[in-house]
Amino acid sequence: MAFLVKKFGGTSVGTIDRIKHVAKTLCAARKAGDDIVVVVSAMSGETNKLVAMAREVMPGTVDVRELDVLLATGEQVTIALLSMALKELGCDARSYTGAQVKVLTDSSHSKARIVSIDNEPIMSDIAAGRIVVVAGFQGVDEGGNITTLGRGGSDTSAVALAAALKADECQIYTDVDGVYTTDPRVESRARRLDRITFEEMLEMASLGSKVLQIRAVEFAGKYNVPLRVLSSFKPGQGTLITYDDEENEMEQALVSGIAFNRDEAQVTVSGVADKPGIAYAILGPIAELNIEVDVILQNIGENGLTDFTFTVHRDDYAKVMAFLSERKDDFGADSIIGNDRIVKLSIVGVGMRSHAGIASKMFQALSEAGINLRMITTSEIKISVVIDENYLELGVRALHEKFELAEEDSA
Amino acid sequence: MAFLVKKFGGTSVGTIDRIKHVAKTLCAARKAGDDIVVVVSAMSGETNKLVAMAREVMPGTVDVRELDVLLATGEQVTIALLSMALKELGCDARSYTGAQVKVLTDSSHSKARIVSIDNEPIMSDIAAGRIVVVAGFQGVDEGGNITTLGRGGSDTSAVALAAALKADECQIYTDVDGVYTTDPRVESRARRLDRITFEEMLEMASLGSKVLQIRAVEFAGKYNVPLRVLSSFKPGQGTLITYDDEENEMEQALVSGIAFNRDEAQVTVSGVADKPGIAYAILGPIAELNIEVDVILQNIGENGLTDFTFTVHRDDYAKVMAFLSERKDDFGADSIIGNDRIVKLSIVGVGMRSHAGIASKMFQALSEAGINLRMITTSEIKISVVIDENYLELGVRALHEKFELAEEDSA
Numbered sequence: 046m047a048f049l050v051k052k053f054g055g056t057s058v059g060t061i062d063r064i065k066h067v068a069k070t071l072c073a074a075r076k077a078g079d080d081i082v083v084v085v086s087a088m089s090g091e092t093n094k095l096v097a098m099a100r101e102v103m104p105g106t107v108d109v110r111e112l113d114v115l116l117a118t119g120e121q122v123t124i125a126l127l128s129m130a131l132k133e134l135g136c137d138a139r140s141y142t143g144a145q146v147k148v149l150t151d152s153s154h155s156k157a158r159i160v161s162i163d164n165e166p167i168m169s170d171i172a173a174g175r176i177v178v179v180a181g182f183q184g185v186d187e188g189g190n191i192t193t194l195g196r197g198g199s200d201t202s203a204v205a206l207a208a209a210l211k212a213d214e215c216q217i218y219t220d221v222d223g224v225y226t227t228d229p230r231v232e233s234r235a236r237r238l239d240r241i242t243f244e245e246m247l248e249m250a251s252l253g254s255k256v257l258q259i260r261a262v263e264f265a266g267k268y269n270v271p272l273r274v275l276s277s278f279k280p281g282q283g284t285l286i287t288y289d290d291e292e293n294e295m296e297q298a299l300v301s302g303i304a305f306n307r308d309e310a311q312v313t314v315s316g317v318a319d320k321p322g323i324a325y326a327i328l329g330p331i332a333e334l335n336i337e338v339d340v341i342l343q344n345i346g347e348n349g350l351t352d353f354t355f356t357v358h359r360d361d362y363a364k365v366m367a368f369l370s371e372r373k374d375d376f377g378a379d380s381i382i383g384n385d386r387i388v389k390l391s392i393v394g395v396g397m398r399s400h401a402g403i404a405s406k407m408f409q410a411l412s413e414a415g416i417n418l419r420m421i422t423t424s425e426i427k428i429s430v431v432i433d434e435n436y437l438e439l440g441v442r443a444l445h446e447k448f449e450l451a452e453e454d455s456a
Numbered sequence: 457m458a459f460l461v462k463k464f465g466g467t468s469v470g471t472i473d474r475i476k477h478v479a480k481t482l483c484a485a486r487k488a489g490d491d492i493v494v495v496v497s498a499m500s501g502e503t504n505k506l507v508a509m510a511r512e513v514m515p516g517t518v519d520v521r522e523l524d525v526l527l528a529t530g531e532q533v534t535i536a537l538l539s540m541a542l543k544e545l546g547c548d549a550r551s552y553t554g555a556q557v558k559v560l561t562d563s564s565h566s567k568a569r570i571v572s573i574d575n576e577p578i579m580s581d582i583a584a585g586r587i588v589v590v591a592g593f594q595g596v597d598e599g600g601n602i603t604t605l606g607r608g609g610s611d612t613s614a615v616a617l618a619a620a621l622k623a624d625e626c627q628i629y630t631d632v633d634g635v636y637t638t639d640p641r642v643e644s645r646a647r648r649l650d651r652i653t654f655e656e657m658l659e660m661a662s663l664g665s666k667v668l669q670i671r672a673v674e675f676a677g678k679y680n681v682p683l684r685v686l687s688s689f690k691p692g693q694g695t696l697i698t699y700d701d702e703e704n705e706m707e708q709a710l711v712s713g714i715a716f717n718r719d720e721a722q723v724t725v726s727g728v729a730d731k732p733g734i735a736y737a738i739l740g741p742i743a744e745l746n747i748e749v750d751v752i753l754q755n756i757g758e759n760g761l762t763d764f765t766f767t768v769h770r771d772d773y774a775k776v777m778a779f780l781s782e783r784k785d786d787f788g789a790d791s792i793i794g795n796d797r798i799v800k801l802s803i804v805g806v807g808m809r810s811h812a813g814i815a816s817k818m819f820q821a822l823s824e825a826g827i828n829l830r831m832i833t834t835s836e837i838k839i840s841v842v843i844d845e846n847y848l849e850l851g852v853r854a855l856h857e858k859f860e861l862a863e864e865d866s867a
Contacts, residue, residue: 061509061512061513064513065513095533098472098533098537099536099537099540101472102472102475102476102537102540102541102544103540103541103543103544105544107540108539108540108543110550111536111537111539111540111543111551112536112540114532114535114536114539114551114553115532115533115536115537115540117532118529118532118533118536121525121526121528121529121532122506122509122526122529124525125510125522125523125525125526125529126509126510126513126522126526128519128522128525129510129513129514129518129519129522129523129526130513130514132514132519132522133513133514133516139521140522140525142525142602144555145600145602166600189556189577191553191556
């Protein structure tokens, strides 16, 4: 018996049959004694359909206030249908839009941030034994205008509700059954993690394990809401994301997972003056182009000159190269060197905070596999290298092996 | 320059192109100086689509609270798209759901009645020069639950808004360009009426001229909101529905229109005792079967016996006949006689209140056309006859001619 906030994404409620299936799961949990608040997204495809309609009406810059009014209908359809499906199974339920439970947000339409939630109606329904069904992704500002949290915001809605309601756990149902030590499509022996810390999850997520919205993980970490990733299609315990407070259990794992990102491209501005302001002079205009920079690296210079290297998404590579090549004289650079055939490979683990030698163990594994390291960066709980894209799979498997992450052979 | 509430139904906003067309009309009116509140329905077909989804989830009795949550999304989509279309044309606009302008209703889900409306946000937008776009058909009860007014309720929303905002006129845009003296498909010389009274409109509507929702007309009459029916596709003045306060102008028309109803069937319970309670004994059980009775007629009896006649919709005819035939001994009736090949034909006009001889003029016209009258009933402003269905078109044309309702020949 626990008080749970469960979130089902668009795929999990994508058809009437799937909505009925989710209702069945929820009813069983309710009958087993759990108190349940469900957060749902729009049925898959609905949001895209609504956006397409908006674009047809306003081909230029769409009005964000009205876009939010339009998009909010997607989740409203789902909450009504899921509540009906629950009632049809004899499980009492009640739906709420974001506005109805006063998911108060700021007024940044299409990317609003949650300020507070009104617990009162939800808790009185829970006390009455009802399953409460809340529309994810949406809220309302001080002026009563409908807002949305941006794509994937339903995860954030669920975590915010779990925090406000002081639920025991926030369970995110997805199409994967948990967080893995690495991508099982690259390493078939990848193992589902029973637990992972918020920080590790953030590093894993930003590095390409697209299981959860980063904002939701940050939010869960901030309010210390235990977060669990589960499959909506197959039963199982999933992966629990919490703080590293049970020292014994967590300390054993030095490295929790191997993350990677295939979509990177590297740009080096070579032979620039090693003086204050040069990084800003180069990256300022890049930011203004609305291009996100990932890894940034500058080594100690010689003779007052240095090389400044960073990575961007491959889609932005040509634009960045053209832009910098045109202005290289402005920075006094020798040349602009680029490579869009590289990938980023990382190991993530809170264990490395208290253990030395993890980096050298990583470099040893990659060296043994004959992989050349083009760039190296480190943070508290992550070490990343940039390598030639051809060596990605080899590198993942070598690290997975070296850090003994693989599924144990069944006895 | 006037303060207008304009309502556009599902067909008028049925596609993105039609929404753009409506926006263009509204912008032109705004630029000409009118202050405008627009009420819109769901895009045509949307409500049916949502109802079908609900039926798939709850094949039995659908949960009305959740059905209202679901259906309310239909109008919410339209208000967002129309507001965008207005902004795209450079006309400032803002959308509101029923809940956002606190269209407070009772809690009768799917057939709620409006109690009050919050003018404040609308009037401040109007003062700022904006076109205000409000979702029709929906409201919110005291508990914050979403309610709907039932099918066609957008007309009622528009009239209620016009009353609350003290607008100069409530304009209902439909696919016809006004109220006609009779159905132009039956009498090609039928003429669009410039004006008609609320009472006449009510009699016309209930008799089969399905232009406006009866409830909306009642509401407009009660709060004295001038109501205008216009075409959303072709320009024109439409038909204004008001009280008969401009005596001179209105008095000339003895009869405003010829209404008819093809879907009637007649049932006679013959030879029953002419005593108190007999009408209730017969119609009570019919009402319990949820069957609506239209004309009811009982003549003076002879020898303590009388014939009791009423009409029902043809779809209910077989059911009523079977029901009564089975129980005729309960009423002590001789026999149950029925006819489902009859129609009702009526003349409507406030003029008949102050003029004698209208009825005999009607009967003369029908007699001249060789039409036999099976039943006759009268009210203050309406005389109805039941005739054989084969004579309907002939009867309509004869009356249209007799009361000089036809389009005047162009000079």
